[in-house]
Amino acid sequence: MTVTPSRRTFLAGAAAALTIPLARPAVSQTLPPQAPELERWPDAFLQIDTDGRVTCVLPTCEMGQGTHTGQAMILAEELGADWQSIQIVMPQQPSDPYRLPFGQMRSVGSYGIRFFHDPMRRSAAQMRMMLTQAAATQLGVPKYDLVARDGMIMHADTNRAIPFADLVPAARLLPVPAEPKLRPEAERTLTGTNVPRLDTPAKTRGEAVYAIDVSLPDMAYAAPRMAPVFSAEVEAMDEASVIDMPGVLAVVPVPRGAVVVADSWWQARQAADALDITFTATEHDALDEATLNARIAEGLDRAGVPMTLQRGDPLGTLDAAETVIEADYQVPMLAHACMEPITCTAQATEGRTELWAGTQGHDWKRMMLERELGIPSDELFINTTYLGGGFGRKTWHHDAAQAILASRALGGRPVKVIWSREDDTRFGMYRQTMQARFRGSVDAEGRITAMTVRVAGPQMGAAIVQENNMDPFSLLGLVDQPYAVPNYAVDHAVVDIPVPLSAWRAIATSFTGYWMESFIDELAEAAGMDPLAFRLLNLPSDSRARPVLERAAEMADWNDPAPDSVHRGISVVGSYGSMVAQVAEVTMAGDRVTVPRVFAAIDCGRAIHPGQVETQIQGSVIDALGPTLRAKITLQDGAAVQSNYTDYPLIRIDEAPEVAVAIVETGAPLGGVGEPGVPPLAGAVCNAVFAATGRRIRSLPLSDHGLA
C-alpha cells in the first residue's frame, strides 16, 4: 500500500506531522478482504510531530499486561527514538488493520505484542527511512552514512546530528518507501531489556485514569438493579418507590432490570437497592449446582457425538489394552472479579454516542450496541481508559448499554454507570463449567498407546465453532496437546446451560491444561514412571515442551529428593503461541494445601521485555491458584450464590507463592505472555497434592475436597 503522508492526517491539527499508515499484517495473518464499507482504514497509524513526539495508534488496551510499554519499545528500537517519547493511543473506532485474525478489534488472545510486532516494525522502518532521506538531503551526505538513534539522525564522520523534530517538515513530503528495510538483529538493543513501564509512575501516584475515574461536566451517576436469575426480565417496577429519594434523577428500564440515576453514585446505589421491582419467573428458577452438574454429566455418556479429532484407532487400541486408565474431570464456573468493577460512562446525543470505557472489545461493543440499541457503527465513539483488570470480562457491552439508555433518558447528559462488586459477581459472564472423560493406555515401556477425551459442557458461541464441532473455546489444549499419542480422539458433547458465559483468561486451556496434565500424571503412575521422565519419553524429540520442562525441573531440583514435607508436581501446557512448564511445591498443614513455591519456564519466542514476562507469569500463577484452592461460582435457585471477595476468595499476599521464572529462548516465533502462565498451574498443584496425599484431585477447587 502506498500512501502519500502529506495527503493523510489523522489527528486534528496535526497536518504538519509525518504520519505512516499501518502496514498490513503479514499475509498469513490477514483475513480475506472485507466489503468496501468495512475497509475503513485509519488515516495513519504512526505519527511524528514537529516537536518530536511520536504517537502510535494501536488497538490494544492497557489492562495490566504491559503491552503499551512493549509496543513502545518495539517502535522506538526500529525508529531510533527515545522509547519514552513514544505515546500509544487507541482509535475511537475499530477498523480493519486493527482487527485480529478472527476479524475483530479486541484486546484478547495475548495478541498485543505478537500480532502487531511486525506491522509496527515495518511502519517504524518506513518512518526512519523517510527521516534519513530528509537528513541526507539536508546534510548533503549519502543515506548509508547516517544512523537513526536517540531521536536524531546522526552523521558520525562529521559529528553532526539533526533531531527528528527538525526533519519532519521535509520528511513528511517524501513518498513512503514501499519496502521497509528493518534493522539487523545486531541493532535491536532495546527489546530484550527491562525498561521501566510507561504507566508505572501514574499508577503509583493515583493519577492513572480508569473507566471508573472518568469525570465529565454535568455528569450523573447510575447504579443498576438486575434480576438475579440470568434470563429473567422485569415483571413490574414502581418508579415512585424511589424517585423522591435524595439525589435521584430517573429510573431507567434496561435489559434484565433498571438503573437508577442520581447526583452521586451512593445515592443511586441506595435507591437501586430500595427500588420496588419484581422479575419474571423463568424455567431455570430452581437450577442449582447439583442439577447443573448432572445435566452436563449426561454428555459424558452420550452416543452419536461428532468426532472432532481422530487419528489411528483409539477405540480398538484401548479395547485391546491390558489396562485402561479412565478418569472423569470437572471444573466449576469462575468469575473474572476484576478489581475495577464493571463501569462505563456514556453521552448519547442525536447522531453521536460517545463512550468512556475500559474495554477489551471494541468491535464486540459496536456490534452488540448496533444490534440491541440500533446505534450505527459510524455514530459510536469509544474513548478507552486504563482497565483495572480485564481477564476476558471486559469485552461486553451491558454496562455501556445501561449508560447509553440512562444518558438518553436524561436528554444527553453524560452518565456513569458503576456496578457494585455484588452486581458484577452475580451478573454472569462466567468461565464455563465443563466436564471430561479421559481414557488412556500405556505400553510396557511407558509409551502412551491410545487416549480418548470426551468433553461435555457448553459451547462458547456458534460464531467461532469450526468444522467437526471444533470449538476453540472448549477444546484448545486437547486437540493440540503436545504428546505423541498415536491413537487419539477428542469429541465434545454439547450441553447448553442457561448461564451467560464469557472468555476467562486462557479460555479452554484454563481447564484442559489441568485435565490433560493431571491425566498424563495418572498414566505416568500407571506406567510406574517418574512424571518428568514419562513426559519426556512421550514428547516428540522436537517438541517445544521439552526445553521448558527440563528448565523448570532443573530450577526445582526435580531430580533430587524433595526436602521432608515438600511435595512436587509438574505440568506443561502450550497456549497462545507460547509453551510454559511449571513445578509446584506443596506442603500440607494438616489437611490444608499450601503452595510456597512455583518454578516456571516459558518459551514465548523473543522476550521483548523479560521483566514483564516474569511478572505476567508470576501473576498468572497466583491468578490460577485462587480457583485451584477455593474460588468457584455455584448456583442456587437459578442465581449465583457468591457475591463478593468474601465468598469468592482469591489469593492474598500471605498465601502467594514465590514464583521463579525462567525465559527459554528457542528461536520460536513470538508467542503470547498474558495468558500462557495460567494453564499449567492447577495440574502442577494437583499433581503435587497426589504426591503428598495419594489422592487424585479430579475436580476443582481443592476446598471441595477438604484440602483448602
Added chain:
Amino acid sequence: MTDFTLNGEAVTSDADPATPLLWVIRERFGLTGTKYGCGVGACGACTVHLNGQPVPSCALPLDAAADGEITTIEGLAPDGNHPVQQAWIEVDVPQCGYCQSGQIMATAAMIREVPDPTDADIDAYLSGNLCRCGVYNRIRAAAKRAAEIARS
C-alpha cells in the same frame, strides 16, 4: 455538614453523613486515586489514612471522619515521591495498577510502625489488600525496599 482535613486542607462536605467516605473523596473532591473494589472492607483498594491509621474508606461513614485528618494517595507526599512510591517505581510493581493506591497506603502505614518489616509483618499488614493481578512477589520486594529507603 461534616468538616475534616483532606490532604492537609480543611474541607467541608454536605453529603449525607452516612455516605461512605470513599465516594465523598472521589466524587465531591475529585480525588480518584482512591479506588472502589468491594465496598465491604474486603479488598483494601480504598485504603486511606485516618489520623495516620490505614482504614478502608468504603466502610467508613463520612461522619466518622469528622474533625479527622484524611490522607489519600494524592496527599501521601507533596511530590508523589514518598519512599513507598519510589520503591514501587524502582521495582516496577503495578500491572493493571488498580489496587496499587491501596497497597501503597497500607505499606506506608506499615513502615511507619515497623521500620524493618519481615515477611511475616508484610503478610500481616498487607493481607487485607487484594491484588487481582497477583503482583505480590513484587509488592513484597518493594515493601522491603520502601522500608530501606525510609530508614536511610
